[in-house]
Amino acid sequence: MKTSGALLLIFILGIVQVTSAQSLPKVLITYHSESGKTKAMAEAVAKGVSSVKEVDFILKPIAEVTKDEILQASAIILGSPVYNGNITPEVQAFINSWPFDGRPLKNKIGAVFVTGGGFSIGEEATMFAMIRSMMIHGMIIVGGEELEAAFGASAITGEGDFADREVQEIFLKKAEGLGRRVGELTKIKD
Numbered sequence: 768m769k770t771s772g773a774l775l776l777i778f779i780l781g782i783v784q785v786t787s788a789q790s791l792p793k794v795l796i797t798y799h800s801e802s803g804k805t806k807a808m809a810e811a812v813a814k815g816v817s818s819v820k821e822v823d824f825i826l827k828p829i830a831e832v833t834k835d836e837i838l839q840a841s842a843i844i845l846g847s848p849v850y851n852g853n854i855t856p857e858v859q860a861f862i863n864s865w866p867f868d869g870r871p872l873k874n875k876i877g878a879v880f881v882t883g884g885g886f887s888i889g890e891e892a893t894m895f896a897m898i899r900s901m902m903i904h905g906m907i908i909v910g911g912e913e914l915e916a917a918f919g920a921s922a923i924t925g926e927g928d929f930a931d932r933e934v935q936e937i938f939l940k941k942a943e944g945l946g947r948r949v950g951e952l953t954k955i956k957d
């Protein structure tokens with residue numbers, strides 16, 4: 768009798784654990800990156816999200832994201848390199864693939880990050896291209912923790928001291944702060 772009681776308790780605890788693991792809000796961090804700079808920013812965003820307890824995240828390139836992952840995410844943090852002052856065609860195609868009928872993305876949190884070769888040759892325009900699309904879907908837009916990441920996190924990767932190097936710490940910190948803020952707000956909201 769005692770043994771069966773203990774087994775029942777273990778079974779119930781197992782169910783509770785599985786249920787609570789399943790119900791954690793999820794942040795989808797996704798990006799396009801050809802030479803690794805935007806990927807490095809995405810990893811820093813993930814570091815920020817992972818510092819928040821009871822929030823899960825998925826980190827993967829846009830090419831690997833499924834429709835279910837988009838639908839199930841409580842927040843989407845999207846990253847693009849700047850190409851000719853804009854998002855890349857791959858990021859545009861990804862956004863175009865988001866389900867629209869019934870506006871299933873409405874009230875999900877949205878945030879953005881970019882990397883661009885130079886100062887003031889497209890990084891803000893690229894952030895706003897993604898933000899505009901997110902707002903068309905009814906998403907709630909969130910900027911970074913710092914004033915210097917007000918619209919999202921950006922990194923300069925090809926000009927002056929920032930050329931021919933890894934993405935610099937000052938930019939990675941902005942990305943991390945963005946992830947942490949989105950994580951915290953996702954937790955409050957869900």
Ligand SMILES: Cc1cc2nc3c(=O)[nH]c(=O)nc-3n(C[C@H](O)[C@H](O)[C@H](O)COP(=O)(O)O)c2cc1C
Nearest residue numbers: 800801802803804805848849850851852883884885
């Ligand atoms: C086709 C192409 C167009 C680009 N256009 C711009 C641009 O308009 N402005 C800018 O700041 N950087 C531009 N860049 C530089 C990239 O945005 C920059 O190198 C970025 O960090 C690359 O990201 P990735 O390493 O994740 O691919 C361009 C790069 C390519 C390949």
